[in-house]
Amino acid sequence: MIAGRRYYSTTDSPRRFRCRQGGVIIMGVCAGVADFFSLDRTVVRLVALLLVWFFTAPTLLLYLLLACLGDNR
Secondary structure (H helix, E strand, O other), X not given: OEOOEOOOOOOOOOOOOEEOOOOOOOOOHHHHHHHHHOXXXXXXXXXXXXXXXXXXXXXXXXXXXXXXXXXEO
């Protein structure tokens, strides 16, 4: 680290949230979140379903926001 800046090499790149294209159900947001946090996709999908059940409007808004902001790969 030089003067408070961090220089990334090709192997030490910053993590980015990306929506998945393969193995997705709806827009790839849950798969992208699972990949970002190194979690199982099924667990993330179940948590998303529970959140939609109890907090419908905020969860759907967050889901759509992540779908729009996530890089597609």
